[in-house]
Amino acid sequence: MKNSGIKTEILRIKKGIAPVVYGEVKSKKNSSKTLLFYNHYDVQPAEPFNLWHDAPFSGKIKGNKIFGRGSSDDKGELITRIKAVEAFLKTTGGVPCNVKFVIEGEEETGSAYIEKYLKKYKKKFSCDGVIWEFGYVDSKNRPIVGLGMKGLLFVELSKKESNQDAHSSLAVIIKNPAWRLIDAVKTLRDSKGHILIKDWYKEVKPFTKRDLKLIDAEPFDESSFKKEFGIKNFVNGKKGLEVKKALAGNPTCNIAGFVSGYTEQGAKTVLPSEALAKLDFRLVPKMVPKKQVLRLKKHLKSKGFGDIKIKIYHGEAAARTDPSHPIVSIVKKSADQAYGKSILNVSNAGTGPMYSFSNILHVPCISIGSTYMFARIHSPNEFARIDFLKKTTRCICLILDKFGKP
Amino acid sequence: MKNSGIKTEILRIKKGIAPVVYGEVKSKKNSSKTLLFYNHYDVQPAEPFNLWHDAPFSGKIKGNKIFGRGSSDDKGELITRIKAVEAFLKTTGGVPCNVKFVIEGEEETGSAYIEKYLKKYKKKFSCDGVIWEFGYVDSKNRPIVGLGMKGLLFVELSKKESNQDAHSSLAVIIKNPAWRLIDAVKTLRDSKGHILIKDWYKEVKPFTKRDLKLIDAEPFDESSFKKEFGIKNFVNGKKGLEVKKALAGNPTCNIAGFVSGYTEQGAKTVLPSEALAKLDFRLVPKMVPKKQVLRLKKHLKSKGFGDIKIKIYHGEAAARTDPSHPIVSIVKKSADQAYGKSILNVSNAGTGPMYSFSNILHVPCISIGSTYMFARIHSPNEFARIDFLKKTTRCICLILDKFGKP
Numbered sequence: 001m002k003n004s005g006i007k008t009e010i011l012r013i014k015k016g017i018a019p020v021v022y023g024e025v026k027s028k029k030n031s032s033k034t035l036l037f038y039n040h041y042d043v044q045p046a047e048p049f050n051l052w053h054d055a056p057f058s059g060k061i062k063g064n065k066i067f068g069r070g071s072s073d074d075k076g077e078l079i080t081r082i083k084a085v086e087a088f089l090k091t092t093g094g095v096p097c098n099v100k101f102v103i104e105g106e107e108e109t110g111s112a113y114i115e116k117y118l119k120k121y122k123k124k125f126s127c128d129g130v131i132w133e134f135g136y137v138d139s140k141n142r143p144i145v146g147l148g149m150k151g152l153l154f155v156e157l158s159k160k161e162s163n164q165d166a167h168s169s170l171a172v173i174i175k176n177p178a179w180r181l182i183d184a185v186k187t188l189r190d191s192k193g194h195i196l197i198k199d200w201y202k203e204v205k206p207f208t209k210r211d212l213k214l215i216d217a218e219p220f221d222e223s224s225f226k227k228e229f230g231i232k233n234f235v236n237g238k239k240g241l242e243v244k245k246a247l248a249g250n251p252t253c254n255i256a257g258f259v260s261g262y263t264e265q266g267a268k269t270v271l272p273s274e275a276l277a278k279l280d281f282r283l284v285p286k287m288v289p290k291k292q293v294l295r296l297k298k299h300l301k302s303k304g305f306g307d308i309k310i311k312i313y314h315g316e317a318a319a320r321t322d323p324s325h326p327i328v329s330i331v332k333k334s335a336d337q338a339y340g341k342s343i344l345n346v347s348n349a350g351t352g353p354m355y356s357f358s359n360i361l362h363v364p365c366i367s368i369g370s371t372y373m374f375a376r377i378h379s380p381n382e383f384a385r386i387d388f389l390k391k392t393t394r395c396i397c398l399i400l401d402k403f404g405k406p
Numbered sequence: 407m408k409n410s411g412i413k414t415e416i417l418r419i420k421k422g423i424a425p426v427v428y429g430e431v432k433s434k435k436n437s438s439k440t441l442l443f444y445n446h447y448d449v450q451p452a453e454p455f456n457l458w459h460d461a462p463f464s465g466k467i468k469g470n471k472i473f474g475r476g477s478s479d480d481k482g483e484l485i486t487r488i489k490a491v492e493a494f495l496k497t498t499g500g501v502p503c504n505v506k507f508v509i510e511g512e513e514e515t516g517s518a519y520i521e522k523y524l525k526k527y528k529k530k531f532s533c534d535g536v537i538w539e540f541g542y543v544d545s546k547n548r549p550i551v552g553l554g555m556k557g558l559l560f561v562e563l564s565k566k567e568s569n570q571d572a573h574s575s576l577a578v579i580i581k582n583p584a585w586r587l588i589d590a591v592k593t594l595r596d597s598k599g600h601i602l603i604k605d606w607y608k609e610v611k612p613f614t615k616r617d618l619k620l621i622d623a624e625p626f627d628e629s630s631f632k633k634e635f636g637i638k639n640f641v642n643g644k645k646g647l648e649v650k651k652a653l654a655g656n657p658t659c660n661i662a663g664f665v666s667g668y669t670e671q672g673a674k675t676v677l678p679s680e681a682l683a684k685l686d687f688r689l690v691p692k693m694v695p696k697k698q699v700l701r702l703k704k705h706l707k708s709k710g711f712g713d714i715k716i717k718i719y720h721g722e723a724a725a726r727t728d729p730s731h732p733i734v735s736i737v738k739k740s741a742d743q744a745y746g747k748s749i750l751n752v753s754n755a756g757t758g759p760m761y762s763f764s765n766i767l768h769v770p771c772i773s774i775g776s777t778y779m780f781a782r783i784h785s786p787n788e789f790a791r792i793d794f795l796k797k798t799t800r801c802i803c804l805i806l807d808k809f810g811k812p
Contacts, residue, residue, distance in 0.1 A: 044675075110673060162635040162636050165786070168658075179599075182588050189585075191589055230570070231567065231580060250578040252578055255584035255666060258681070259669035261661060261684065264451065267719040267720070268784070270663070271660060272662075278668060278674070282577070313673040348575070349575035350573060378674070
């Protein structure tokens with residue numbers, strides 16, 4: 001940012017907490033409008049390393065792709081924004097509106113402190129709109145203008161039965177924590193994925209007619225998607241509108257990880273002493289993470305699994321921006337200009353701390369970016385597409401230009 | 407063995423298969439009796455490394471203990487036998503009976519080729535009795551004279567749903583193999599451990615009155631055992647005779663390993679592409695591994711889990727030696743002499759290829775050794791007790807002496 005002419009600052013709230021990197025450029029035209037770019041400098045773990053074709057942090061360029069953990073999520077997005085601002089500074093000597101950058105370091109682990117940063121630096125971060133940290137581009141080169149994000153509850157369930165692994169012949173008398181944990185997680189949902197925790201869906205509202213119309217209008221290339229992931233059918237055989245509705249509005253209970261005992265190649269006759277399950281629950285608007293945690297705890301207890309240890313990693317509420325807000329059409333038009341066509345998306349299937357931003361700063365949040373939808377973010381061989389990085393940089397320039405106009 | 411004056415030979419059946427190390431000493435007294443020691447030179451994997459206080463192959467001595475993977479299982483046992491033979495050779499110039507050593511290299515992965523070795527070298531291995539590769543000593547310093555072993559079926563169940571790990575937000579449409587595999591393994595047993603596979607117990611016979619009497623007479627220190635493993639209760643609250651009966655005669659379905667997705671520290675919102683479960687089933691006499699495999703396969707298919715991939719690691723039948731065989735009293739008396747008191751055990755809870763030996767060589771197999779029952783074999787910080795190594799060496803000398811008498 002410094003190299004691009006952006007005034008920077010490191011903001012801290014507490015030792016041991018990743019700082020926020022802040023950037024600011026004031027418009028010379030005394031524009032009253034301020035646009036805030038939210039990004040993050042942390043990445044998901046690169047494991048499993050053995051599945052990467054190149055070292056995860058090599059930044060290897062092959063044809064139109066830059067490979068590396070973080071190449072799309074979120075360094076790719078960030079660089080388009082910095083370069084858009086740099087372009088204005090270098091060509092016109094100033095930016096059309098005031099620009100702020102908030103770049104945090106704990107997004108991938110659930111943005112546990114972003115709310116504290118937002119509260120502490122509420123004034124510094126004041127703005128008229130937030131451009132979200134990412135935005136997808138679909139398989140037909142159409143950027144997705146995102147108006148919402150799901151919430152997330154990430155928990156770890158664990159069970160310890162003894163103080164050491166034992167020879168598996170002792171399974172006749174020593175309890176196996178893997179069986180116990182399997183019994184416990186099995187109570188959380190039915191085989192179709194419906195969550196069986198009491199009142200889990202209590203606050204969930206059906207889509208409005210307007211939302212449903214927008215969702216129906218969203219293109220989704222089922223066959224490209226299936227081909228990319230090598231799958232024949234979607235969950236429960238979903239098709240068409242059902243798939244799009246699920247992405248925008250279905251809560252889930254996903255096993256992100258499960259481990260117990262010997263997991264390497266070959267056989268080992270061991271009776272594990274511990275078992276561990278990492279679960280993530282996607283939440284939709286009106287579901288309150290803290291409330292859902294209590295429901296999960298109550299559920300396990302009532303089903304006789306009070307002995308299962310629960311560790312809460314984080315909870316985040318879902319958020320959605322009103323499609324009729326003026327910023328929506330500014331971003332939509334810019335995306336259309338830069339890419340030829342863009343798509344309006346009611347809610348992304350993923351999660352970010354959008355609720356904290358919209359709730360504390362009282363501004364609309366909108367997502368637009370350069371991440372190809374099959375860019376393998378969070379997975380081995382993540383990449384960024386160079387053509388999209390260029391087009392998105394132009395798109396950001398257009399947004400700044402339109403947003404700065406009185 | 408060479409250093410101890412034992413004639414050695416490397417036996418091979420096929421390239422890529424671990425060879426058998428064979429040893430032989432003929433009695434100068436032209437004894438017609440031959441005792442065969444069965445041992446193995448391979449070990450269980452040392453993982454998880456981080457739980458070892460010393461390097462797993464350091465052989466660190468602390469007080470009365472030698473720590474290391476294989477220190478008890480099976481190098482400790484082997485050394486007592488070699489040293490017993492060496493003692494006779496050095497002090498009397500010969501052994502009281504003919505002695506043979508069969509030391510294999512694939513015991514810990516299920517002795518997949520021992521049957522082939524036994525068939526190929528049936529004549530070379532001919533003998534009147536087999537001393538098994540291990541023997542336990544209980545917490546009151548009483549060696550256990552073992553007359554039987556359970557069988558084992560080790561299988562790996564796996565499920566792949568897609569060709570790559572995905573962002574967990576996609577769990578609304580991409581199937582999660584961990585859920586599928588959990589659903590599948592959950593059908594294998596009830597929460598009390600009873601196996602639900604059709605006809606699984608069909609050939610299982612109840613204990614004879616004589617066996618039950620022997621089992622009842624076996625001491626088992628429940629409180630020491632519970633203390634060692636840090637457990638409050640046994641499976642299903644078993645106590646007394648029930649515990650001993652379970653160890654000697656209960657089949658099990660144990661999860662030796664289960665892994666899917668992200669299993670390191672912290673949170674990662676991933677939707678795994680694969681899930682894997684390693685299961686071991688202990689078998690009792692009359693259960694035929696091949697038959698049980700077919701029953702498992704049929705079960706999964708009939709429960710709608712024909713999509714679960716099954717890999718068979720190995721199957722081994724259970725075996726038991728008749729308590730009235732003369733060799734039993736020779737070993738029992740020798741153990742009593744060396745340790746003060748010993749215990750007769752109808753069947754060990756663990757597994758070894760005893761069935762192959764007794765079935766091919768047509769001889770009784772009997773287990774006696776130096777392994778402390780809490781020696782953490784197969785687990786981190788395995789150790790051997792030096793006092794037991796010495797006493798067992800003397801016990802083996804006594805067995806050779808009595809066995810050689812006409």
